[in-house]
Amino acid sequence: MSTYAQKKGFGATLWDFLTTVDHKKIAILYLIAGGFFFLIGGIEAVFIRIQLAVPNNDFVSAGAFNEIITMHGTTMIFLAAMPLVFAFMNAVMPLQIGARDVAFPYVNALGFWLFFFGGIFLNLSWFLGGAPDAGWTSYASLAIHSKGHGVDFYVLGLQISGLGTLIGGINFLVTIINMRAPGMTYMRMPLFTWTTFVTSALILFAFPPLTVGLVLMMFDRLFGANFFEVAQGGNTVIWEHLFWIFGHPEVYILILPAFGIFSEIFAMFSRKRLFGYSSMVFATVLIGFLGFMVWAHHMFTTGLGPVANAIFAVATMAIGVPTGIKIFNWLFTMWGGSVKFTTPMHYAFAFIPTFVMGGVTGIMLASAAADYQYHDTYFVVAHFHYVIVGGVVLALLAGTHLYWPKMFGTMLNETMGKITFWTFFIGFHMTFFIQHFLGLWGMPRRVFTYLPGQGFETSNMISSIGAAFMSVGVIVLLINIIVTSVKNVRVGNDPWGDGRTLEWSIPSPPPFYNFKQLPLVRGLDAYWIEKMEGKKEMTPAEPLGDIHMPNSSFLPFTTSLGLFIAAFGAMYHVDDKGWALPVLFIGLLVTFGSMLLRSVKDDHGFHIHKEELMNEDDNKGVKA
Amino acid sequence: MANQQLNSGNPRVDLEYRRRKSAEEMRYQVISFALMIFLTLVAFAAVAAKGFTAWFTIPFIVLLAAVQVVFQLFYFMHMSHKGHEAPTLFLFSGLFVGLVMIWAFSTIIWW
Numbered sequence: 090m091s092t093y094a095q096k097k098g099f100g101a102t103l104w105d106f107l108t109t110v111d112h113k114k115i116a117i118l119y120l121i122a123g124g125f126f127f128l129i130g131g132i133e134a135v136f137i138r139i140q141l142a143v144p145n146n147d148f149v150s151a152g153a154f155n156e157i158i159t160m161h162g163t164t165m166i167f168l169a170a171m172p173l174v175f176a177f178m179n180a181v182m183p184l185q186i187g188a189r190d191v192a193f194p195y196v197n198a199l200g201f202w203l204f205f206f207g208g209i210f211l212n213l214s215w216f217l218g219g220a221p222d223a224g225w226t227s228y229a230s231l232a233i234h235s236k237g238h239g240v241d242f243y244v245l246g247l248q249i250s251g252l253g254t255l256i257g258g259i260n261f262l263v264t265i266i267n268m269r270a271p272g273m274t275y276m277r278m279p280l281f282t283w284t285t286f287v288t289s290a291l292i293l294f295a296f297p298p299l300t301v302g303l304v305l306m307m308f309d310r311l312f313g314a315n316f317f318e319v320a321q322g323g324n325t326v327i328w329e330h331l332f333w334i335f336g337h338p339e340v341y342i343l344i345l346p347a348f349g350i351f352s353e354i355f356a357m358f359s360r361k362r363l364f365g366y367s368s369m370v371f372a373t374v375l376i377g378f379l380g381f382m383v384w385a386h387h388m389f390t391t392g393l394g395p396v397a398n399a400i401f402a403v404a405t406m407a408i409g410v411p412t413g414i415k416i417f418n419w420l421f422t423m424w425g426g427s428v429k430f431t432t433p434m435h436y437a438f439a440f441i442p443t444f445v446m447g448g449v450t451g452i453m454l455a456s457a458a459a460d461y462q463y464h465d466t467y468f469v470v471a472h473f474h475y476v477i478v479g480g481v482v483l484a485l486l487a488g489t490h491l492y493w494p495k496m497f498g499t500m501l502n503e504t505m506g507k508i509t510f511w512t513f514f515i516g517f518h519m520t521f522f523i524q525h526f527l528g529l530w531g532m533p534r535r536v537f538t539y540l541p542g543q544g545f546e547t548s549n550m551i552s553s554i555g556a557a558f559m560s561v562g563v564i565v566l567l568i569n570i571i572v573t574s575v576k577n578v579r580v581g582n583d584p585w586g587d588g589r590t591l592e593w594s595i596p597s598p599p600p601f602y603n604f605k606q607l608p609l610v611r612g613l614d615a616y617w618i619e620k621m622e623g624k625k626e627m628t629p630a631e632p633l634g635d636i637h638m639p640n641s642s643f644l645p646f647t648t649s650l651g652l653f654i655a656a657f658g659a660m661y662h663v664d665d666k667g668w669a670l671p672v673l674f675i676g677l678l679v680t681f682g683s684m685l686l687r688s689v690k691d692d693h694g695f696h697i698h699k700e701e702l703m704n705e706d707d708n709k710g711v712k713a
Numbered sequence: 714m715a716n717q718q719l720n721s722g723n724p725r726v727d728l729e730y731r732r733r734k735s736a737e738e739m740r741y742q743v744i745s746f747a748l749m750i751f752l753t754l755v756a757f758a759a760v761a762a763k764g765f766t767a768w769f770t771i772p773f774i775v776l777l778a779a780v781q782v783v784f785q786l787f788y789f790m791h792m793s794h795k796g797h798e799a800p801t802l803f804l805f806s807g808l809f810v811g812l813v814m815i816w817a818f819s820t821i822i823w824w
Contacts (some may be wrong), residue, residue, distance in 0.1 A: 216721070262803075266799045292801070293803070293807075294806065294807060294810045298814070324822065326822060327818075327822060330817070330818065330822065334814060380811060381810050382813060385817070385821075393821050394821065397817075397820070398820045
């Protein structure tokens with residue numbers, strides 16, 4: 090199997106990606122699909138800002154506005170931020186622990202295709218009679234009475250993509266527990282691997298409540314059940330609880346990997362060991378733990394009673410403690426370090442004040458009594474954009490620049506990277522800082538327009554101009570990617586020159602088996618230790634031997650495609666369409682048929698033989 | 714799993730060690746099995762006996778059930794063995810998340 094170096098046609102490359110089970114290629118698929126949905130969500134955001142730029146605007150109608158805000162939130166959280174986080178986890182985590190792939194490569198591919206088809210299904214709603222319009226939280230009292238199929242698209246699409254996320258998370262857990270290289274103890278794992286681990290545990294426990302909520306909603310909307318229908322004895326508040334028991338851990342699922350990426354960047358470009366490594370690990374685990382005990386702070390005004398509000402308020406404020414530990418550790422990592430201001434470091438540096446601002450408004454919102462004032466105003470919108478854009482999106486952009494050479498073997502242009510950073514960063518603060526004040530002045534969120542003479546005009550205009558700046562930043566990034574790919578200047582193992590962890594000790598992009606010999610890990614920042622002792626590469630922990638690799642498979646694609654088809658059948662069955670039931674059964678047949686085929690077919694993978702690995706050394710003249 | 718983690722190449726040592734391990738394992742299985750039968754009998758007796766109110770009986774048999782689950786997990790499903798730390802951690806974390814949910818639902822929604 091030394092065919093991987095040959096030039097391939099477009100069809101062969103496409104087939105390769107459709108059938109791949111390689112974590113590095115799946116990472117690229119996640120990056121492309123997540124990036125695509127990020128652009129769609131971004132266009133929706135621009136539409137929102139155009140509509141709100143001037144009072145009494147009629148750029149979009151009120152109904153379309155509801156659909157746009159719903160799809161903006163849903164797309165950005167489920168279809169852009171999550172898969173982009175998964176892209177970096179897939180690309181980097183197995184390399185950081187010195188593994189040749191994730192524990193279940195086939196399941197990894199299945200997770201991607203489930204997410205992809207769920208996302209496509211959700212977005213097809215735009216062309217098939219209207220998108221969901223009950224907000225990204227889809228509160229039952231709105232969602233059950235929403236006309237058309239919008240909310241059905243939401244329920245079924247998220248169910249399918251959520252399945253993919255859940256199995257992806259389990260896969261990462263098993264990988265980190267079982268597949269660490271010799272010497273890679275838990276307390277020697279790089280922080281990005283640690284955050285991947287805690288994030289995957291959160292996915293494992295947070296997604297089942299969402300699944301339950303979506304199943305109940307599906308029964309209410311499609312099969313006439315009454316779980317959330319108050320007039321029939323149901324309880325609409327249960328949806329809110331189920332959604333936020335998932336939804337609050339979800340925001341930590343997004344932010345923890347962001348913390349991980351920034352921890353790597355701070356250590357790398359301060360040329361210093363991460364300050365307080367063990368307290369960082371402790372803080373990560375503690376944030377994960379507390380993340381499950383604060384969900385009701387989204388529901389302070391629902392009427393839970395003063396005791397419940399007080400408990401959840403205190404628990405929420407407690408999260409400020411581990412987060413504060415992290416902030417100070419990052420500052421102390423830079424303190425006395427030899428800081429190099431690369432593009433990723435720009436993002437990391439800007440992240441600290443931005444995220445602290447989001448944290449401070451978080452503490453304000455956590456005070457249950459004060460929250461009655463802030464609830465459902467633009468103050469909340471400003472807060473969560475400060476933590477999600479100022480935390481997660483900055484980390485994803487930083488990670489794109491940082492790991493681009495490792496994923497594609499070529500460096501993004503630094504000057505253009507800094508232009509992206511400055512336009513995006515200025516645009517971001519311009520868009521969202523003023524929204525704090527809009528909220529405090531009384532502008533409610535989720536309204537499609539406002540009247541002139543209420544004092545909202547100037548601030549909304551400023552906010553919309555900021556959105557334009559952010560768009561320019563993203564466009565420069567796209568140009569950067571195209572220019573870089575066309576120039577295609579190849580780079581070596583450690584293009585930044587300051588790599589500390591195992592992924593920088595192997596070629597960029599790594600060979601498909603990652604490590605010819607598994608490396609021996611002698612401490613935290615394994616590669617840095619070897620470099621400091623004057624070595625060029627890791628000490629191998631095993632003799633050169635045959636490497637067992639999994640075969641590619643098209644079945645993950647068909648398994649997911651079946652559910653995609655079945656979802657249409659389930660949805661249109663409500664309209665008494667004759668073709669709905671057959672479509673449902675055909676879809677399920679494709680899914681279960683693929684699963685059956687997978688079960689009965691013996692697939693033992695293949696071996697790369699020792700001789701081939703040795704030949705490669707001779708051909709290249711240097712050891713990989 | 715646990716009784717295969719030996720560092721001796723001598724097959725005789727292996728055999729004797731395994732035999733002793735298995736005997737020990739068997740003893741624990743029998744003891745916990747007997748205890749579980751006993752606990753089940755106690756549960757039946759608590760329900761059958763006159764004089765206990767439902768407010769005592771129900772929490773009492775739920776407690777006995779919890780003890781049995783622990784026996785089941787640790788002795789019959791080998792959670793006491795080495796190498797099961799991660800599953801144990803995740804099992805109890807999941808249990809914790811579930812119980813917090815039930816606790817919250819029973820205090821602020823259903824009653």
